[in-house]
Amino acid sequence: MTKLPVIVGFGGVNAAGRSSGFHSYKRMIADVLSEHEMQSTWQDLAHRMGLEAESIDAEVIESIRQGTLVRRIDSFDPDHLLYQSQASLSSENDRISFTLRKSKLPNQIPDNWHLEEKGSKVIVTVHGALDALLPQSVSFPVSSGANIPHGFDPGKLYNARFHPRGLKLSVYGASDMMNSLGLEWSHVLSAITPDQVSVYAGSSMGQIDESSMAGMMAAPLTSGRVSSKMMAMSFAQMPADFINSYVLSSIGNTGTNMGACATFLYNLRQGINDIQQGLARVVIVGNAEAPIVAELMEGYRVMGALAEDHKLCNLDGTDQPDNRRACRPFSDNAGFIMGESAQFVILMDDQLALQLGANIYGSVADVFVNADANKKSISAPGVGNYVTMAKATALAKAILGDEALQSTYVHAHGTGTPQNRVTESHILNEVAKTFGIKSWPVTAIKSYVGHSMGVAAGDQLIAALGVWKYGYIPGIKTIDHIADDVHCSNLNILTDHHFVGPQGEKCQGVILNAKGFGGNNASGLVLSPQKTLAMLSKRYGKQAIDEYVARNETVAQRVIAADDKATQGDETMLYSFGEAVMDEKxxxxxxxxxxxxxxxxxxxxxxxxxxxxxx
Structure with a gap:
């Protein structure tokens, strides 16, 4: 019998805040939760953002609102971006003179330079023109982004010297995930052999900031210094390497399966396959991405993919872009918004989860991956996503039945580009018609947390788990209408939060959809915790479930206690460098x-x- 991969822990951070404890999810639906329900989330965000206050009052909450979700970029200043332009300098007398330290002289002195030593310096006289790079401050055409909460630097919580931002997010996200487990890692390992652990984690873009690839590539032109860590830390699989070495000390299966913006689901597929085939009993799946880097964003901008300020202004008839509403899936829109995120989940096989009494947040039935075949361009959408969505929906029907299928919903890729709103809506609408779904709820949380590239489906999964705790499917609150070219005869594209029961019990399953650059499509079916427990009860019997519930009481209390500590600003970062190192002995x-x-x-x-x- 096929083993069921169940979700027993999750953690991370994105523009909405910390993932464990459902805090990032709660930030997205803050307008429908009570003051009491939001208190811990406001407090958690206040600590993370450095907003020290005696109480969480209206002023603090407003600061939190302004410093979270999609907003104006704060990891660099879009109005004053350093840029260098080439210039050929000359003078009226055809002579240019300046002073340099000897150490700054080029290895090969140009023929038109005359040098005169003066102590430790050299007077350089150039006869003719001098080629130069002139620094200037320019305004970047895109000012909207989805940085992690303003003021939060996960690198301050552990010894993160010279770590790229993406790896800082990885360590924080993995630690948050482990803190959410409610079980000591040593206790988990005591129930399995050490090779029955898999870690599939990475970054679709690699590490690309000044501490990694970008700094290394730019060094020759910026007088920078290449460190011994830059090359190693640039690799896309480095989040998995860091988790194996410094968070878990694991020797199990490892790697990352890259698929552009569908990367998280690619890794999730690897993880559930390991469990179903008996290759692993515990799997950590995740991704981390820190792509809000001006040089990288410029690459997407010139492709026409990003929501530029002037396009947003044209949409609204204003002189200033509305950064908060920059991402508008399935409405009249201008492009997508870059987001930062790290999301990780722990999967166990069903038997182990019951044995350990782990919290069960849901289960992953399957993930389907298909390419686009031949198409007009590598960046254009193709037919593969029809295949993945049809497979995922057919599986949902087979597991849940016709009636329950009607109450499933879709986390759309929903980037906020004009092309996506047409192509993805057509896919979802055709699948809904085929399976007789009359009004399929569809949401797109990139409107809250931006497009975190390879982590995007991880953001979706964390939000989906929140629905089964608080009952609301987040609506697309940045739009006020559906665009005329969107296909939605059988879709209910949510423009407001959609209630599906106090703990989301009216919804037994959700499909996570991802469409990646180059033809990387993935759709995953995730089942609710209620449906998961019902399936486990049928497989193992009532007595086994009763015994599990008893074991789970202590675990559940530990999870709550860990969340309470983190909310108060006291969270444990798991990062052990050079400790308990094993060798040939x-x-x-x-x-x-x-x-x-x-x-x-x-x-x-x-x-x-x-x-x-x-x-």
């Missing part, structure tokens, strides 16, 4: 097993020929 190999001193259980070695039927 810690390895003991026998023909049937391999033992490592750092782990309780030995790793069994293969003893049977899996291809004996071929021999």
């Amino acid at each position: 810690d390895v003991s190999i026998e023909p049937t097993q391999l033992k490592l001193s750092g782990f309780e259980h030995a790793i069994p070695l293969p003893q049977e020929n899996p291809f004996k039927d071929y021999i």
Whole structure:
């Protein structure tokens, strides 16, 4: 019987705040939650943003609102971006003179330079023209972005010296995830062998700031210095490497499966396959992305993908862009908004989750991945997403039945570009018609947290888990109408929060959809915790579930206690560099097993020929 991968923990951070404790989700639906329900989230964000106050009053809440979600970029100043322009300098007498330190002279002195030493310096006289780069301050055409909450630097919570921003987000997100588990990691490992853990995590863009790839590539032209860490830390799989080495100390399966903006779902697919095939019993899946870098954004801007300020102004007939409403999925829009995010989830096989009493937030039925085949251009949408959405919906029907299928909903890719609103709405609408869904609820949370590239579906998943806690599907509050060219005869594109029961019990499943650059399409079916427990009860029986519920009481209390501590600003960052390092002295190999001193259980070695039927 196929094992069911269940979600037992989650964590991270995006423009809406911390993921565990459902805080980022609550920030998105703050206008429909009570003051009491929001108190812990406002407090959590206040600590994270450095808003020290005796009480969370209206002024503090307004500061939090202004410093979260999609807003004006705050990781660089869009009005004063450093730019260098080429120039050829000359003078009336055809001579230019200046002074340099000897150490700053070029290795090869140009023929038209005359040098005169003066102590430790050199007077340079140039005969003719001098080629130069002149620094200037320019205004970047895009001022909207979705940075993590203003003032929050996860690197201050651990020894993050020279770490790229994306890796800081990775360490924070993975720590937040582990803190949400309610179980000591050593206790989890005591129930499995150390190789029954998988970590699939990465970044679709790689690490690209001044501490990694961007700094390394720019160094020759900016007089910068390339450090020994820059190259290593630029790799796209580095989030997985950091988690294995410094957060979990794991020797299990590892890697990242990249698929542009569908990368999180690609990694999720890897994880659930490991569980279903018995290759792993515990899987960490996640991504981290810090793409709000001007040089990178310029690449997307010249493609016509980003919401430029002048386009937003034209939409609204104003002189100033409305940064808060910059991302407008399925309405008249101007492009997508870059977002920062790190999202991680812990999956276990169903038997282990019950054995340990872990919190069960839902389960992942399957993830479908299909390419676009031949198309007009590599960036154009194609037919692959019809395949993934149809497969995911057909599976939902098979598991839930016709009636419950009507109450599922879709987390659309919903980028906010004119092309996406037409193509994705047509896909969703055709699938809805095919399966007899009359009014399929569709939301797009990039309107809140921007487009975090490879993490985008992770943002969707975290929001989906929140629906099964507080009952509201977040609506697309940045739009006031659906564009005329959107296909929606069988869709209910939500422009307001949609209530599906106090704990979302009216909705048994959600489809997460992602459309990646280059033809990387993925759609995943996630089942509610109520449906998951009902399935487990049928498989294992009432007694097993009763015993699980009893074991879960302590775990659930620990999860709440950890969240309360983090809300008060007291959270544990899991980062152990150079501690309990194993080497060859810690390895003991026998023909049937391999033992490592750092782990309780030995790793069994293969003893049977899996291809004996071929021999």
